[in-house]
Amino acid sequence: MRNNIEKIKQELSSNIKLIVATKTRSIEEIKQAIEAGIGIIGENYVQEAERKFEALKGKVKFHCIGHLQTNKIKKAVEIFDMIQTVDSVKIAKEIDKRCGDIRKIMLILVEINSGKEPNKEGVMPEDAINLIKYISKLENVKIKGLMTMAPYFDNPEKDRPYFRLTKKLFNEIKSLNIPNVDMEILSMGMSDSYKIAIEEGTNMVRIGTKIFGPRQ
Ligand SMILES: *Cc1c(COP(=O)(O)O)cnc(C)c1O
Numbered sequence: 109m110r111n112n113i114e115k116i117k118q119e120l121s122s123n124i125k126l127i128v129a130t131k132t133r134s135i136e137e138i139k140q141a142i143e144a145g146i147g148i149i150g151e152n153y154v155q156e157a158e159r160k161f162e163a164l165k166g167k168v169k170f171h172c173i174g175h176l177q178t179n180k181i182k183k184a185v186e187i188f189d190m191i192q193t194v195d196s197v198k199i200a201k202e203i204d205k206r207c208g209d210i211r212k213i214m215l216i217l218v219e220i221n222s223g224k225e226p227n228k229e230g231v232m233p234e235d236a237i238n239l240i241k242y243i244s245k246l247e248n249v250k251i252k253g254l255m256t257m258a259p260y261f262d263n264p265e266k267d268r269p270y271f272r273l274t275k276k277l278f279n280e281i282k283s284l285n286i287p288n289v290d291m292e293i294l295s296m297g298m299s300d301s302y303k304i305a306i307e308e309g310t311n312m313v314r315i316g317t318k319i320f321g322p323r324q
Contacts, residue, residue, distance in 0.1 A: 109141065112320075113319055116318065124312065126313055127148040127171060128146050129298070129314045154180040154183050157184075158187060172192060172193060178198065181202045184206075189215065190252070191215075192216070192295055195218065195229055203249055205248075208247065213248055218236060218254055219254075220254055220274050222256040222259075222270035223258060233273060237280075251291075252292050252293045253292050254277065254278050267301045267304055272308050295310070295312040295314060298317075
């Protein structure tokens with residue numbers, strides 16, 4: 109595993125962050141990744157993250173990369189350093205409220221449904237700016253950028269247009285200079301697609317399988 113992490117790191121220029129997607133992986137596996145120099149893990153499910161947080165808090169940063177249900181947000185804001193999957197006013201407002209209760213400012217990314225897939229999470233690209241303007245007015249959340257999961261294809265080259273669209277949107281939002289919005293992070297690219305995402309300007313890749321092997 110250490111070799112896999114080192115190999116991927118060599119492929120990433122210094123401005124690109126590697127976060128390790130650790131759903132289904134054991135605490136022991138995550139500890140090994142931390143020893144290999146990983147500073148951020150991405151978790152998809154609050155219950156699973158909670159268990160891991162108990163064992164690993166302070167040792168690694170936790171990012172939420174799975175869709176959040178409203179009733180899980182109270183717990184989620186205690187665990188996560190960043191929530192990458194904000195795609196609605198409803199979720200943003202609940203995060204804001206729960207963070208207010210514990211006096212925390214949550215860093216968030218707005219998730220873009222770059223393939224405009226009907227059953228997929230993420231805000232439609234054309235609705236992103238309005239959503240971001242709304243969220244930017246909330247006191248306890250801070251927008252740090254965008255995240256996308258491109259549609260699944262056997263050939264990752266087919267993801268290129270979706271990465272390109274998301275990067276273009278990122279630049280457009282950045283140029284608007286909306287108060288309280290820092291367009292710094294563009295989270296896109298997974299095991300099969302990160303090389304394409306790098307060519308299209310990502311600065312955060314989320315990798316699981318290529319580090320730990322296939323999930324059971
Ligand atoms: C699982 C997951 C990843 C990593 O996927 P791999 O193909 O295992 O690299 C990245 N992002 C999200 C949102 C995920 O759920």
